[in-house]
Amino acid sequence: MRMSISRQLRDCGYAVIEAANADEALVVLQHGEIKVDIVLTDIEMPGSMDGFALSTWVRKNHPGIEVILAGTLSRAVDAAIRLCQSGPFPGAYERQSLLGLIKQLMATRAARRMIAGWRGLTNKMFKSGRSR
Amino acid sequence: MNSACPIGDPASKRLTILVVEDQILARMALADELRRHGFNVAEAKNADEALSIFHSGFAVQLAIIDLDTPRFQESVHLAATIRAEYPAVKLLAASGQGSQDVLREQGSQDDLRETVDAFFSKPYDLEQLIAMIESLLEQ
Numbered sequence: 005m006r007m008s009i010s011r012q013l014r015d016c017g018y019a020v021i022e023a024a025n026a027d028e029a030l031v032v033l034q035h036g037e038i039k040v041d042i043v044l045t046d047i048e049m050p051g052s053m054d055g056f057a058l059s060t061w062v063r064k065n066h067p068g069i070e071v072i073l074a075g076t077l078s079r080a081v082d083a084a085i086r087l088c089q090s091g092p093f094p095g096a097y098e099r100q101s102l103l104g105l106i107k108q109l110m111a112t113r114a115a116r117r118m119i120a121g122w123r124g125l126t127n128k129m130f131k132s133g134r135s136r
Numbered sequence: 137m138n139s140a141c142p143i144g145d146p147a148s149k150r151l152t153i154l155v156v157e158d159q160i161l162a163r164m165a166l167a168d169e170l171r172r173h174g175f176n177v178a179e180a181k182n183a184d185e186a187l188s189i190f191h192s193g194f195a196v197q198l199a200i201i202d203l204d205t206p207r208f209q210e211s212v213h214l215a216a217t218i219r220a221e222y223p224a225v226k227l228l229a230a231s232g233q234g235s236q237d238v239l240r241e242q243g244s245q246d247d248l249r250e251t252v253d254a255f256f257s258k259p260y261d262l263e264q265l266i267a268m269i270e271s272l273l274e275q
Contacts, residue, residue: 007178007189014171021164024181028160035161 009044009084017092018042026053033066040069044083047075150176151273152195156186156214157202166200166260173266182207183214190218196225197273203231203239204258212244215251226272227252230260 010020021040023029026049032038043062047055059071072087074080153175157163160181167177178194180186182205190196199218203211208231218225229252231239239248249255253272256265 007194011176021160022167022179023160024185028181031160032164 009080012084013087013091016088018087025049025051026055026058027051029058030061033062033069040066042070042072042087044072044074044080044087046080047073150174151197152176152178153269154178154180154186154189154196154199155202156180156183156199156211158182158205158207159202162202169262170266170269175269183210183217186214187217190222196222198226198228198269200228200230200256201252202258203229208239209244212239212248215248219251226254226269226275228254228256228268228272230256230258232258 006022010022013020021032021038023032026045028051029043029045030053033040033043043058045055045058049055049058053061055073055075059073062069062071072083074083153170155163155167155170155177157166157179158181163179163181167179170177178189178196180189186199186201201211201215205211211229215227215229218227229248254268256268
Protein backbone atom coordinates (compact mmCIF):
# COMPACT_ATOMS: atom_id res chain seq x y z
CA MET A 5 0.00 0.00 0.00
CA ARG A 6 2.94 2.23 0.75
CA MET A 7 4.12 1.48 -2.73
CA SER A 8 0.92 2.53 -4.47
CA ILE A 9 0.62 5.78 -2.55
CA SER A 10 4.31 6.48 -3.07
CA ARG A 11 3.93 5.92 -6.75
CA GLN A 12 0.97 8.29 -7.01
CA LEU A 13 2.88 10.94 -5.10
CA ARG A 14 5.88 10.50 -7.38
CA ASP A 15 3.67 10.70 -10.45
CA CYS A 16 2.34 14.04 -9.32
CA GLY A 17 5.81 15.41 -8.76
CA TYR A 18 6.93 14.61 -5.26
CA ALA A 19 10.22 12.96 -4.41
CA VAL A 20 9.27 10.21 -2.00
CA ILE A 21 11.33 8.36 0.57
CA GLU A 22 9.72 5.20 1.83
CA ALA A 23 10.38 4.20 5.41
CA ALA A 24 9.05 0.97 6.85
CA ASN A 25 8.64 2.38 10.34
CA ALA A 26 9.46 5.33 12.59
CA ASP A 27 12.97 4.07 13.32
CA GLU A 28 13.83 4.23 9.64
CA ALA A 29 12.14 7.61 9.37
CA LEU A 30 14.35 8.95 12.12
CA VAL A 31 17.47 7.78 10.32
CA VAL A 32 16.37 9.83 7.34
CA LEU A 33 15.20 12.83 9.36
CA GLN A 34 18.41 12.95 11.35
CA HIS A 35 20.58 12.79 8.27
CA GLY A 36 21.97 16.28 7.99
CA GLU A 37 21.92 16.44 4.22
CA ILE A 38 18.47 15.10 3.41
CA LYS A 39 15.84 17.79 3.33
CA VAL A 40 12.34 16.62 4.14
CA ASP A 41 9.30 18.86 3.69
CA ILE A 42 6.45 16.53 4.54
CA VAL A 43 6.05 13.46 6.68
CA LEU A 44 3.04 11.26 5.98
CA THR A 45 2.77 8.60 8.63
CA ASP A 46 0.59 5.77 9.77
CA ILE A 47 -0.25 5.59 13.45
CA GLU A 48 0.35 1.97 14.36
CA MET A 49 3.75 0.77 13.28
CA PRO A 50 6.25 -1.83 14.41
CA GLY A 51 9.36 -0.56 16.12
CA SER A 52 10.07 1.83 18.93
CA MET A 53 7.62 4.61 18.04
CA ASP A 54 4.09 4.91 16.83
CA GLY A 55 2.87 7.69 14.56
CA PHE A 56 1.90 9.96 17.44
CA ALA A 57 5.36 9.73 18.97
CA LEU A 58 6.98 10.28 15.61
CA SER A 59 4.77 13.28 14.98
CA THR A 60 5.72 14.74 18.36
CA TRP A 61 9.40 14.19 17.64
CA VAL A 62 9.18 15.87 14.25
CA ARG A 63 7.25 18.85 15.56
CA LYS A 64 9.78 19.31 18.32
CA ASN A 65 12.93 18.80 16.28
CA HIS A 66 11.89 19.94 12.82
CA PRO A 67 9.07 22.43 13.27
CA GLY A 68 9.23 23.40 9.61
CA ILE A 69 8.18 19.93 8.44
CA GLU A 70 4.50 19.35 7.77
CA VAL A 71 3.30 16.20 9.52
CA ILE A 72 0.25 14.31 8.30
CA LEU A 73 -1.09 11.49 10.46
CA ALA A 74 -3.11 8.91 8.58
CA GLY A 75 -4.32 6.12 10.81
CA THR A 76 -6.33 4.37 8.16
CA LEU A 77 -5.74 3.51 4.56
CA SER A 78 -8.53 5.79 3.37
CA ARG A 79 -7.01 8.70 5.27
CA ALA A 80 -3.65 8.01 3.65
CA VAL A 81 -5.32 8.03 0.25
CA ASP A 82 -7.14 11.28 1.11
CA ALA A 83 -3.82 12.80 2.13
CA ALA A 84 -2.18 11.66 -1.11
CA ILE A 85 -5.01 13.23 -3.11
CA ARG A 86 -4.70 16.53 -1.25
CA LEU A 87 -0.93 16.49 -1.64
CA CYS A 88 -1.26 15.88 -5.35
CA GLN A 89 -3.80 18.66 -5.77
CA SER A 90 -1.39 21.11 -4.21
CA GLY A 91 1.77 19.43 -5.37
CA PRO A 92 4.54 20.29 -7.81
CA PHE A 93 2.58 19.25 -10.90
CA PRO A 94 -1.09 19.89 -10.17
CA GLY A 95 -1.81 19.62 -13.87
CA ALA A 96 -0.66 16.04 -13.87
CA TYR A 97 -3.17 15.07 -11.22
CA GLU A 98 -5.91 13.05 -12.83
CA ARG A 99 -8.90 12.40 -10.69
CA GLN A 100 -9.72 9.28 -12.61
CA SER A 101 -6.43 7.54 -11.99
CA LEU A 102 -6.62 8.28 -8.29
CA LEU A 103 -10.17 6.98 -8.07
CA GLY A 104 -8.94 3.81 -9.73
CA LEU A 105 -6.18 3.63 -7.17
CA ILE A 106 -8.66 4.03 -4.34
CA LYS A 107 -10.71 1.14 -5.67
CA GLN A 108 -7.65 -1.06 -5.87
CA LEU A 109 -6.48 -0.13 -2.41
CA MET A 110 -9.86 -0.67 -0.83
CA ALA A 111 -9.99 -4.11 -2.36
CA THR A 112 -6.72 -5.20 -0.84
CA ARG A 113 -5.44 -5.73 2.64
CA ALA A 114 -4.38 -2.58 4.49
CA ALA A 115 -0.76 -2.36 5.46
CA ARG A 116 1.05 -0.26 8.04
CA ARG A 117 3.58 1.93 6.39
CA MET A 118 5.08 5.33 6.60
CA ILE A 119 6.09 7.66 3.88
CA ALA A 120 8.22 10.72 4.03
CA GLY A 121 8.20 13.14 1.14
CA TRP A 122 10.78 15.66 0.29
CA ARG A 123 11.53 18.24 -2.33
CA GLY A 124 14.78 19.92 -2.98
CA LEU A 125 18.33 18.82 -2.87
CA THR A 126 19.36 15.49 -1.45
CA ASN A 127 22.74 14.07 -0.83
CA LYS A 128 22.95 10.51 -1.95
CA MET A 129 24.98 8.00 -0.08
CA PHE A 130 26.59 5.10 -1.80
CA LYS A 131 28.94 2.64 -0.24
CA SER A 132 31.45 3.49 -2.91
CA GLY A 133 31.66 6.85 -1.27
CA ARG A 134 29.99 8.60 -4.15
CA SER A 135 27.91 11.57 -3.11
CA ARG A 136 26.47 14.62 -4.70
CA MET B 137 -6.11 -9.83 -2.16
CA ASN B 138 -7.13 -9.40 -5.74
CA SER B 139 -4.35 -10.72 -7.86
CA ALA B 140 -6.41 -10.29 -11.01
CA CYS B 141 -5.93 -6.55 -10.72
CA PRO B 142 -2.22 -5.99 -10.29
CA ILE B 143 -1.23 -2.78 -8.66
CA GLY B 144 0.81 -0.58 -10.92
CA ASP B 145 0.36 1.06 -14.26
CA PRO B 146 -0.12 -1.50 -16.99
CA ALA B 147 0.33 1.21 -19.60
CA SER B 148 3.77 2.06 -18.35
CA LYS B 149 6.60 0.68 -20.39
CA ARG B 150 9.01 1.14 -17.56
CA LEU B 151 10.51 -2.01 -16.15
CA THR B 152 10.17 -2.62 -12.45
CA ILE B 153 13.03 -3.48 -10.17
CA LEU B 154 12.52 -4.62 -6.60
CA VAL B 155 15.23 -3.55 -4.16
CA VAL B 156 15.46 -5.66 -1.01
CA GLU B 157 17.73 -3.90 1.47
CA ASP B 158 17.33 -3.45 5.20
CA GLN B 159 19.34 -0.22 5.60
CA ILE B 160 17.09 2.66 4.68
CA LEU B 161 19.75 5.08 3.47
CA ALA B 162 21.30 2.46 1.19
CA ARG B 163 17.86 1.38 -0.01
CA MET B 164 16.70 4.89 -0.85
CA ALA B 165 20.00 5.79 -2.50
CA LEU B 166 19.95 2.72 -4.74
CA ALA B 167 16.23 3.11 -5.50
CA ASP B 168 16.69 6.75 -6.45
CA GLU B 169 19.61 6.00 -8.72
CA LEU B 170 17.62 3.30 -10.46
CA ARG B 171 14.66 5.67 -10.89
CA ARG B 172 16.98 8.27 -12.40
CA HIS B 173 17.92 5.65 -14.95
CA GLY B 174 14.28 5.24 -15.89
CA PHE B 175 13.25 2.19 -13.94
CA ASN B 176 10.19 1.88 -11.80
CA VAL B 177 11.37 0.75 -8.38
CA ALA B 178 9.64 -1.06 -5.56
CA GLU B 179 11.32 -1.16 -2.17
CA ALA B 180 11.32 -3.83 0.47
CA LYS B 181 13.06 -3.83 3.80
CA ASN B 182 13.18 -7.61 4.17
CA ALA B 183 12.08 -10.92 2.73
CA ASP B 184 8.53 -10.68 4.14
CA GLU B 185 7.93 -7.32 2.49
CA ALA B 186 9.45 -8.57 -0.75
CA LEU B 187 7.16 -11.58 -0.87
CA SER B 188 4.13 -9.43 -0.03
CA ILE B 189 4.91 -7.37 -3.09
CA PHE B 190 5.13 -10.44 -5.30
CA HIS B 191 2.00 -12.01 -3.83
CA SER B 192 0.00 -8.82 -4.33
CA GLY B 193 0.34 -9.26 -8.07
CA PHE B 194 2.72 -6.39 -8.62
CA ALA B 195 4.77 -7.04 -11.75
CA VAL B 196 8.49 -7.16 -11.07
CA GLN B 197 11.05 -7.91 -13.76
CA LEU B 198 14.20 -7.95 -11.65
CA ALA B 199 15.00 -8.16 -7.95
CA ILE B 200 18.17 -6.99 -6.25
CA ILE B 201 18.64 -8.81 -2.96
CA ASP B 202 21.16 -7.45 -0.51
CA LEU B 203 22.78 -10.11 1.64
CA ASP B 204 24.46 -7.75 4.11
CA THR B 205 21.86 -8.19 6.79
CA PRO B 206 21.72 -10.09 10.09
CA ARG B 207 18.86 -12.02 8.49
CA PHE B 208 20.81 -13.02 5.43
CA GLN B 209 19.66 -16.61 5.55
CA GLU B 210 16.17 -15.24 4.96
CA SER B 211 17.57 -13.37 1.98
CA VAL B 212 19.16 -16.52 0.61
CA HIS B 213 15.84 -18.30 1.09
CA LEU B 214 14.03 -15.40 -0.56
CA ALA B 215 16.14 -15.81 -3.68
CA ALA B 216 15.27 -19.50 -3.82
CA THR B 217 11.57 -18.77 -3.31
CA ILE B 218 11.46 -16.18 -6.06
CA ARG B 219 13.30 -18.50 -8.41
CA ALA B 220 10.83 -21.29 -7.69
CA GLU B 221 7.60 -19.27 -7.76
CA TYR B 222 8.45 -16.48 -10.21
CA PRO B 223 11.06 -17.98 -12.53
CA ALA B 224 10.83 -15.15 -15.06
CA VAL B 225 12.15 -12.63 -12.55
CA LYS B 226 15.83 -11.85 -12.92
CA LEU B 227 17.74 -12.13 -9.66
CA LEU B 228 20.77 -10.19 -8.63
CA ALA B 229 22.36 -10.85 -5.22
CA ALA B 230 24.72 -8.33 -3.69
CA SER B 231 26.97 -8.43 -0.69
CA GLY B 232 30.17 -7.09 0.72
CA GLN B 233 33.09 -9.36 1.32
CA GLY B 234 32.09 -10.29 4.86
CA SER B 235 28.82 -11.88 3.80
CA GLN B 236 30.52 -13.75 1.01
CA ASP B 237 32.93 -15.33 3.50
CA VAL B 238 30.08 -16.44 5.73
CA LEU B 239 28.17 -17.81 2.77
CA ARG B 240 31.20 -19.73 1.63
CA GLU B 241 31.66 -21.24 5.09
CA GLN B 242 28.06 -22.29 5.26
CA GLY B 243 28.17 -23.77 1.80
CA SER B 244 25.45 -21.41 0.67
CA GLN B 245 27.47 -19.58 -1.89
CA ASP B 246 27.33 -22.34 -4.49
CA ASP B 247 23.59 -22.74 -3.97
CA LEU B 248 23.13 -19.03 -4.34
CA ARG B 249 25.26 -18.87 -7.46
CA GLU B 250 23.00 -21.47 -9.01
CA THR B 251 19.86 -19.62 -7.94
CA VAL B 252 20.64 -16.09 -8.97
CA ASP B 253 21.37 -14.68 -12.40
CA ALA B 254 24.21 -12.50 -11.21
CA PHE B 255 26.24 -11.91 -8.10
CA PHE B 256 27.40 -8.41 -7.32
CA SER B 257 30.02 -7.24 -4.86
CA LYS B 258 29.56 -4.14 -2.80
CA PRO B 259 30.37 -1.32 -2.73
CA TYR B 260 28.39 -0.86 -5.94
CA ASP B 261 29.96 0.50 -9.04
CA LEU B 262 26.78 2.12 -10.27
CA GLU B 263 27.59 2.12 -13.97
CA GLN B 264 28.52 -1.55 -13.89
CA LEU B 265 25.38 -2.35 -11.95
CA ILE B 266 23.15 -0.53 -14.45
CA ALA B 267 24.92 -2.27 -17.34
CA MET B 268 24.39 -5.64 -15.67
CA ILE B 269 20.72 -4.91 -15.02
CA GLU B 270 20.14 -3.82 -18.60
CA SER B 271 21.92 -6.89 -19.87
CA LEU B 272 19.83 -9.22 -17.71
CA LEU B 273 16.59 -7.52 -18.72
CA GLU B 274 17.38 -7.80 -22.39
CA GLN B 275 17.49 -11.56 -22.15
